[in-house]
Amino acid sequence: xxxxxxxxxxxxSQTAGPYVHIGLIPAMAGFDIFEKNFSNxxxxxxxxxxxxxxxxxxxxxxxxxxxxxxxEIWQANAAGRYxxxxxRSAGALDDEFRGWGRAGSDFDSGLVTFETIKPGAITDxxxxxxxxxxxxxxxxxxxxxxxxxxxxxSDEEAANAADPVLNLIEQPVRRKTLIATRSERAGKxxxxxxxNLQGPEETVFFDV
Amino acid sequence: xxxxxPALRDPRLNRPEPFTPPLGxxxxxxxxxxxxPPAHAPGYKSSVLRSPRQSLLSLENSISEIxxxxxxxxxxxxxxNDLIRNYAKDGDPVGERIIVHGRxxxxxxxxxxxxxxxxxxxxxxxxxxxxxxxYLAPIDPNFGGCGRxxxxxxxxxxxxTVKPGPYPWRNYVNSWRPAHIHFSVFGSGFxxxxxxxMYFEGDPLIPVCPILTTIPDKxxxxxxxxxxxxxxxxxxxxxxxxxxxxxxxxxxxxFENRTAGN
Numbered sequence: 071x072x073x074x075x076x077x078x079x080x081x082x083s084q085t086a087g088p089y090v091h092i093g094l095i096p097a098m099a100g101f102d103i104f105e106k107n108f109s110n111x112x113x114x115x116x117x118x119x120x121x122x123x124x125x126x127x128x129x130x131x132x133x134x135x136x137x138x139x140x141x142e143i144w145q146a147n148a149a150g151r152y153x154x155x156x157x158r159s160a161g162a163l164d165d166e167f168r169g170w171g172r173a174g175s176d177f178d179s180g181l182v183t184f185e186t187i188k189p190g191a192i193t194d195x196x197x198x199x200x201x202x203x204x205x206x207x208x209x210x211x212x213x214x215x216x217x218x219x220x221x222x223x224s225d226e227e228a229a230n231a232a233d234p235v236l237n238l239i240e241q242p243v244r245r246k247t248l249i250a251t252r253s254e255r256a257g258k259x260x261x262x263x264x265x266n267l268q269g270p271e272e273t274v275f276f277d278v
Numbered sequence: 279x280x281x282x283x284p285a286l287r288d289p290r291l292n293r294p295e296p297f298t299p300p301l302g303x304x305x306x307x308x309x310x311x312x313x314x315p316p317a318h319a320p321g322y323k324s325s326v327l328r329s330p331r332q333s334l335l336s337l338e339n340s341i342s343e344i345x346x347x348x349x350x351x352x353x354x355x356x357x358x359n360d361l362i363r364n365y366a367k368d369g370d371p372v373g374e375r376i377i378v379h380g381r382x383x384x385x386x387x388x389x390x391x392x393x394x395x396x397x398x399x400x401x402x403x404x405x406x407x408x409x410x411x412x413y414l415a416p417i418d419p420n421f422g423g424c425g426r427x428x429x430x431x432x433x434x435x436x437x438x439t440v441k442p443g444p445y446p447w448r449n450y451v452n453s454w455r456p457a458h459i460h461f462s463v464f465g466s467g468f469x470x471x472x473x474x475x476m477y478f479e480g481d482p483l484i485p486v487c488p489i490l491t492t493i494p495d496k497x498x499x500x501x502x503x504x505x506x507x508x509x510x511x512x513x514x515x516x517x518x519x520x521x522x523x524x525x526x527x528x529x530x531x532x533f534e535n536r537t538a539g540n
Contacts, residue, residue, distance in 0.1 A: 093398025154345035170347035212324030
C-alpha cells in the first residue's frame with residue numbers, strides 16, 4: 071500500500087430550501103432580528119464608480135420566474151480590484167466597497183435587483199485582461215448545489231470579445247446568455263439579465 | 279521535419295519564472311461532484327425544472343474565484359450565536375436546549391479562520407418563522423430561528439439553540455423532513471461557497487428523506503449527521519452536537535490569515 075494522502079472530503083451540498091430568507095435575509099421572511107443585516111445594496115454614498123442597478127429574473131424549465139431564489143454577487147471595484155488579500159493587482163482598493171451582496175427575488179414577480187457600481191476590467195494573475203464582470207451564485211429550493219455564473223456588460227463589446235472566459239464558450243450564441251443589457255431609466259443606469267435554468271437559451275453555468 | 283526551418287525558441291523561455299511550490303497558487307482543489315447531489319434528482323421533485331441540462335463549463339480558478347467577501351466582528355451583534363436569546367420576548371423558546379459546535383476546515387485539514395457561518399432552522403415543533411410556511415404547528419413567540427458566527431483562528435464556531443422538529447412537506451404526500459439545521463459557509467474564496475444541512479444522529483427519518491437521499495455517496499451523507507457530543511454538553515442545561523464542515527481544499531502553503539474587521 072502506498073502512503074495514504076489523508077485529504078478530507080468536502081461537505082456535501084444541500085438545497086437552501088424555500089425558507090432560505092430566515093437565515094440570510096430575515097426581513098424578507100417577515101421579521102426583524104439582527105442589529106446588522108446584509109442586503110442587495112453594495113454601495114455607500116462614498117463608493118467610487120458608476121452607479122448601476124442590476125435587475126433580472128431566474129426562470130425555470132417552463133419559463134416561470136423563481137419567486138424563492140436567492141442570488142449573491144461578488145465583484146471587483148471600479149478600479150478592477152477585489153477587496154481581498156489574495157488580489158495583489160495594481161488597482162486601488164476602495165474602503166467603501168466590500169464587493170459582495172445578496173438579494174432574494176420578489177415573492178410575486180420574481181424580480182431580483184442589486185444596487186452596485188460597474189466593476190473595472192480585471193487583470194488576472196497571469197497578466198491577462200478580463201472584461202468587467204460580476205460573479206453570481208444562485209441557490210433555491212430545488213437547486214441541490216449552488217450555481218455559478220457571471221454577468222458581463224453589453225456596452226463592453228470589445229472587452230467581451232477578447233475575454234478569456236467568454237471565449238471558452240464554444241458556441242457564440244451561448245456567450246450571449248451572460249451579457250446584461252444596458253439601458254437608462256429615469257436617469258438611472260440599469261443592466262437587465264435573464265438566467266434560464268433550462269431550455270434552448272439555458273444560461274452558461276460554470277464548474278469553478 | 280524541414281531541416282531548413284529556423285529554430286523556434288519558446289517565448290516563455292525568454293522570461294523564466296521561478297518554480298514555485300506546487301500548492302502555492304491559492305486556487306482550490308477540483309470539486310468532486312460525485313459526493314454532491316446531482317442538479318437533476320427526480321426523487322426530489324422540485325429539482326426537475328430547476329436543474330441545468332447542459333454540462334457545466336469547467337473554469338480554472340481565476341482571481342474572481344479565489345477571492346471572496348471578507349467579514350468581521352463588526353458585521354455581527356452580540357447575541358447572533360444565541361438562538362435561545364436572540365429573539366426571546368417574554369421567556370426562553372420551547373424545546374430541547376442544545377449546543378452545536380465544530381470547526382470549518384478545508385480538505386487539507388486546516389481550519390478556516392474568520393469565516394462567516396450562518397444557520398437557520400424550524401422551531402421545536404417543526405414550524406419556520408417565515409411568511410410562506412403554513413404548517414399547522416405553532417410559531418414560538420420567543421424563537422426567531424436564525425443566527426450566525428465568525429470562526430476563530432482555528433476555524434472553530436459554536437452556537438446555542440433548541441433542537442428543531444421534523445415537519446411534513448409536499449414531495450410525496452407523506453414526506454417528512456428529518457430534524458435539520460441549515461448552514462451557509464463562505465470560506466476564503468467565492469468558489470468555496472457552500473450551503474448544506476446538518477442532521478441529528480439517530481433520526482429515523484434520515485434514510486427516507488427525498489432531499490438527503492439525493493446524495494449518491496453513503497459516506498458523504500453520513501458526514502452530514504452530527505453525533506451527540508456529551509463532552510461538550512453543559513450539565514443540567516444543554517446537550518451538545520458536533521458538526522465539522524469541510525470546504526474545498528486551498529492550494530496554498532503560505533496564505534496569510536485574514537484580519538478580522540472591515
